[in-house]
Amino acid sequence: MSFENIIYLIKIQNEMKIYIIDNGGQWTHREWRTVRDLGVDSTIVPNTVDADVLADADGIILSGGPASIESEMSKLGNIKEYMHRYNYPVLGICVGAQFIAIDSGGRVSKALHAEYGKKIVNFTSKDGIFYNVPDSINAWENHNDEIKSISDDYIICAYSDTCRVQAFYHKNRDIFGVQFHPEVNNTEHGTTIFKNFIEKCRR
Amino acid sequence: MLDPEKFIKDSVSFIEKNVKRGILACSGGQDSTLLAVISSMAKTDILTVFIDTGLLRNNDIKRIKEIFSSYNVNGRILDRSSLFISRLRNVTDPEEKRKIIGRTFIEVFEEEAKNYGAESLLQGTIAPDWIESGGGSRDTIKSHHNVGGLPEKMNLRLVEPLRDLYKDEVREVSRYLGLPEVQPFPGPGLAIRIIGEVTEEKLNILRRATDIVEYESSKLNDKPWQYFPVLLPVRTTGIHGDQRTYGLTIAIRFIDTIDGMSGTFSRPDWSVLENISNRITDEIPEINRVVYDITSKPPATIEWE
Numbered sequence: 117m118s119f120e121n122i123i124y125l126i127k128i129q130n131e132m133k134i135y136i137i138d139n140g141g142q143w144t145h146r147e148w149r150t151v152r153d154l155g156v157d158s159t160i161v162p163n164t165v166d167a168d169v170l171a172d173a174d175g176i177i178l179s180g181g182p183a184s185i186e187s188e189m190s191k192l193g194n195i196k197e198y199m200h201r202y203n204y205p206v207l208g209i210c211v212g213a214q215f216i217a218i219d220s221g222g223r224v225s226k227a228l229h230a231e232y233g234k235k236i237v238n239f240t241s242k243d244g245i246f247y248n249v250p251d252s253i254n255a256w257e258n259h260n261d262e263i264k265s266i267s268d269d270y271i272i273c274a275y276s277d278t279c280r281v282q283a284f285y286h287k288n289r290d291i292f293g294v295q296f297h298p299e300v301n302n303t304e305h306g307t308t309i310f311k312n313f314i315e316k317c318r319r
Numbered sequence: 320m321l322d323p324e325k326f327i328k329d330s331v332s333f334i335e336k337n338v339k340r341g342i343l344a345c346s347g348g349q350d351s352t353l354l355a356v357i358s359s360m361a362k363t364d365i366l367t368v369f370i371d372t373g374l375l376r377n378n379d380i381k382r383i384k385e386i387f388s389s390y391n392v393n394g395r396i397l398d399r400s401s402l403f404i405s406r407l408r409n410v411t412d413p414e415e416k417r418k419i420i421g422r423t424f425i426e427v428f429e430e431e432a433k434n435y436g437a438e439s440l441l442q443g444t445i446a447p448d449w450i451e452s453g454g455g456s457r458d459t460i461k462s463h464h465n466v467g468g469l470p471e472k473m474n475l476r477l478v479e480p481l482r483d484l485y486k487d488e489v490r491e492v493s494r495y496l497g498l499p500e501v502q503p504f505p506g507p508g509l510a511i512r513i514i515g516e517v518t519e520e521k522l523n524i525l526r527r528a529t530d531i532v533e534y535e536s537s538k539l540n541d542k543p544w545q546y547f548p549v550l551l552p553v554r555t556t557g558i559h560g561d562q563r564t565y566g567l568t569i570a571i572r573f574i575d576t577i578d579g580m581s582g583t584f585s586r587p588d589w590s591v592l593e594n595i596s597n598r599i600t601d602e603i604p605e606i607n608r609v610v611y612d613i614t615s616k617p618p619a620t621i622e623w624e
Binding site: 155297300 | 320446447483485576577578580581582583616617618
């Protein structure tokens with residue numbers, strides 16, 4: 117680890133609190149681990165927890181999960197409230213990202229091509245938490261549904277050959293979404309995305 | 320990022336605080352073996368129990384005996400192979416297999432715990448085990464024997480010091496302690512590598528194939544994370560010395576991953592696969608076809624069941 121990284125870690129350690137909202141994803145714990153490996157304290161909470169619990173959060177991550185968002189919105193618990201009650205940065209992963217799209221007035225439904233495992237994700241813009249990520253990365257996917265549309269408040273910034281919306285960010289608030297799984301070890305530069313997100317969460 | 324020394328120290332004091340007299344379930348794999356060694360450092364009465372389920376590979380028992388003696392583990396090996404195998408008769412559903420094995424494990428451990436006067440059961444459960452075993456809003460992908468098989472009401476208190484670790488971290492701590500590195504081996508053993516009903520005959524076939532795969536793979540400079548054969552109930556036509564055969568199929572699975580949560584199939588040198596295939600079909604007459612699994616995780620899991 118470089119000296120710069122060590123200093124960075126010392127700076128953020130114990131200063132921040134990130135909550136990982138568990139939507140039942142197989143990789144929720146991987147998100148916890150990635151954040152921990154970046155030296156930040158995080159807690160996994162079920163998506164049914166009272167929004168009051170998140171009062172001290174510096175940021176939240178909405179995990180992936182098995183819910184099909186069209187018909188099983190109830191499985192996503194209180195995440196709507198978590199998103200709007202506070203002004204902290206939000207990172208939605210997979211079903212978490214799909215929720216953000218729907219919440220914005222967009223549409224999510226069964227994907228034309230489901231994606232499982234390795235896909236090439238191409239970035240068209242690398243603002244926000246996608247800073248320092250190469251134009252194309254090998255990313256790990258695991259979804260049956262896809263985002264068909266999202267409100268104009270968001271900028272779609274990545275795509276794959278078989279899925280048009282792979283990443284997006286809000287124009288004015290720190291809200292980000294990724295359809296792929298940056299927390300998975302096989303996804304290239306996933307840690308960079310988490311590191312950038314943590315940077316956004318710094319008070 | 321994990322500090323092995325600190326982890327061991329914390330785990331030892333965690334065990335000392337939470338266990339008066341405990342029984343430790345050891346499968347011989349990296350996780351539970353590490354836990355057995357860490358527990359042997361705690362100033363608490365812990366009996367490590369290794370069950371011969373009859374679903375093991377050829378060398379497993381010899382290896383565990385060596386570890387018990389070289390690390391001063393207070394260990395006991397119980398032969399319950401006929402019990403396990405009789406309960407698996409006529410069972411073909413993979414989830415049922417896992418649950419039966421899990422329940423039988425617990426039964427044997429509860430009995431041993433009673434004999435030993437233990438109030439706690441120590442298990443080497445790591446993060447992917449309980450993540451994949453479902454619960455709450457999570458879909459059950461597989462019932463891991465040390466989680467999904469547990470009865471709702473148990474007389475033992477469950478202690479799982481490795482709960483938040485991933486495989487690579489288990490390896491890091493194991494290396495620190497000088498423990499031999501072994502490839503992961505599932506708790507339900509060879510039962511979930513035999514698709515369809517588990518029989519003594521099939522277990523013997525798979526044991527021989529496993530020996531061949533493990534031996535030939537050991538010649539690789541860069542060993543995959545996991546490398547094993549699976550016995551399929553698929554018969555196909557073959558020709559052995561001008562005679563028609565109608566034998567079973569072995570699938571070879573080589574997986575590259577860091578933590579077992581996602582991974583790709585390996586791309587080993589063809590000659591290694593060729594040797595494995597030749598040796599299996601030459602040495603195991605019941606097999607006349609060998610195939611290679613080229614599916615990543617996801618969509619497939621590492622083990623076939």
